[in-house]
Amino acid sequence: MNKDQTNSQKKLLHGVRPSRIVYPILIGIAAVVYMLSKEVNGKTLSLIEFSWYSLFWLCIALIMMIIRDLGYMARLRILTDKKFSWGKAFRIIMLWEFTSAITPSAIGGTSVAILYLNKEGLKVGKSSAVVMSTSFLDELYFILMFPLLILFLDINQLFMTDIHNQSLWLDSLLYFALVGYLVKTGYFIVLTYGLFWNPRGLKWLLLWIFKLPVLRKWKRGANQAGTDIIESSKELRRKPFWFWLKAFIATFCSWTARYWVVNVILLAFLFQGYSITEHIMIFARQLVMWIMMLVSPTPGGSGFSEWVFTKYLGEFLPSAGVAAAMALLWRLISYYPYLLIGVFILPKWIKKHFSK
Structure with a gap:
């Protein structure tokens, strides 16, 4: 590898340095503290009862989070034809999640993930194909899931809340969800077309778009991305249906x-006896929340x-204060662990692969 390539990789990694965990932690905690300061009182705290049942x-x-990570690891092994061991797959997934956690949701860890895979032994074309x-x-x-859940639950149920006996149509959240879903659908169509039908056409489209004055300085990167797409397409079009089915099952289990x-x-806290329909509604709203987070400019949606x-x-919880407390607990389980694991793994990984 030449010196320019090494320097560009180091520059890319500089954007995911461990010190950047400070920003999402401060933003997330500040948001929760603000909401708690407005809503929490003695009565609110009395509504949260911790017991052995809660601990269970x-x-x-x-x-559930372990299953989620195992699903990602299994998918990575499937997509790489089991080139990676479970241990190596764990390391890559944790680095990938750490990168996603400290960058805006719309950016994610995709670009750096190609570098992670390449440094762990895959060729650049294969790494691009996997990512x-x-x-x-x-x-x-x-x-697939978003329209299925809307059909099952009805859009009025999905975007109407009843907080403290006051019905509220959440227009802003609906718009966020629709914009996020349209962005995802457009990206999926372009990606599918480029990967499986016309990769050279997609590269041409990228180069044409990046001729615009505001995007011209990234034209070189767009050219490399187009080349990666062409290489990826050669790999992916040879894969059988069973290969994709196994990978999608792992994806389904993970998400x-x-x-x-x-x-x-x-x-865990039994705020009410939720019915099956309510559980599906809670699940569906999380899916919509994740789509909304696509347009969040903060690291990891903090x-x-x-x-x-x-x-x-909030309508599934007894008060706004309890909702804020549960939001913090949710992030403590599903988000902050990746920041801590990444801080531990990334410096060692950089030292191993860039020590020379």
């Missing part, structure tokens, strides 16, 4: 387990995620 369900919530395959499968999950975390957290949680899931 919180352990189940952690197990783009994960994007394809993730978007496929959202694009579904992640969404069940909130359901389990609410069960602040925005906690606010949406309290507004969008």
Whole structure:
């Protein structure tokens, strides 16, 4: 590898340095503290009763996150034809999640993920193919599940809340969800077309778009992305249906387990006896929340995620203060662990691969 390539990789990694965990932590905690300061009082705290029953369900919530990570690891092994061991797959997934946690949701960890895979032994073309395959499968999950849940629950149920006996049509959240879903659908269509039908046409489109004055300085990167797409397409079009089915099953298990975390957290404190329909509604609203987070400019959706949680899931909780407390607990289980694990793993990984 030449010096210019190494320097560009180091520059890319500089954007995901461990010190950047400070920003999402401060933003998220500040948002929760603000909401708690407005809503929490002695009566609010008395509504939260911790018991051995609560501990049991919180352990189940952690197990859900483990299932989620195992699903991602299994998918990575499938997409790489088991080139990576479970240990190496764990390391890559944790680095990938750490990168996603400290960058805005719309950016994610995709660009750096190619570098992670390449440094762990995959060629650049193969690394690009794997990363783009994960994007394809993730978007496929959202694009299929969102309309199915709307059909099952009705859009009025999904975007109307009843907080403290006051019905509220959440127009802003609806718009966020629609914009996020349209962005995801557009990206999925372009990615599918480029990967499986016309990769050279997609590269041409990218180069044409990046001729615009405001985007011209990134034209070189767009050219490399187009080349990666062409290389990825050669890899992916040879894969059989069974290969994609196994990868999608792993994707389905991973995302579904992640969404069940909130359901389990609410069960831990038994705020009410939720029916099956209510559980599906809670699950569906988390899917919509994740689509909304796509347009959040903050790292990992910090602040925005906690606010949406309290507004969008508040009707399933006895008060706004309790909703804010549950939002913090949700993030402690599903978000902050990746920041801590990444801080531990990333410096060692950089030292191992860039020490020379």
